Amino acid sequence: MALAQEDIEQIQDLIKKVMAQAPEAVNANVRYELEVRERVIRVEEELKHQRELMSEGFRQMEKRFEQVDKRFEQVDKRFEQMHQEILGVHQEIRQLIRWSFGTLLAIGGLIVAVLRLVA
Template sequence: MSKTEIEQFVLKLMESRLQQVVEEYISRNDGRIKELALVERVVRVEEELKSLREMSELRFDASEKRFDVLQKTMNERFEALLREMNARFEALQREMDARFKAVDKRFESVDKRFDAMDKRFTTLQWMIGVVVGIPALVIAIAQVIQLLK
């Protein structure tokens, strides 16, 4: 036998023996390999869950900040609206006060006219009383004098 034949024979023998040894090793350690694969998967899942939790927290924080900004903006708008409404109500109140004062002045002028008319009627009543009373008195005196005669 030549050296190449020996090498080929040794190679074939080693391949077959190595294949058997590897198969035995794999069959013995198949459970461990599956366990290691499961442990590795569990670790990856846990890392992924941790990453998801961190991302969720970041998103919730961003949402909370956005809601805070919106809340501040809405509060500022409501305060501006309240100031504007108060200014309008105050202007409306001033306008109504001015109108009421004008109405009060008109009523005062009407009261003065009624007072003047009341004085005229009182004067007229006295004049009518005097105009009717004096002739009635004269007639009554004249009749008394005629009766006495």
């Protein structure tokens, strides 16, 4: 079964068509791969940017927490100072009450003594 010249030419044409179509498929795959790689690179860059933003946000929150901590320490010191002042005033009031009571007893005793002498 020998092939006629027409058959050979037809086979050659088909092979040329297939060979001509193959680079387009390869080029399409290469283009698709390049697009996918570019997308992956963009996603990685965006993730890196988001990570940097989150890190900066965490740093700022840490600074803010430190400031709030310092403020709480200042308020705590102020409360301690006020507590000491209140204790001082309390001591003064107790002393004043003692002196007043002692003075009252002394005056009362003097009045009783004067009344006994006079009567």
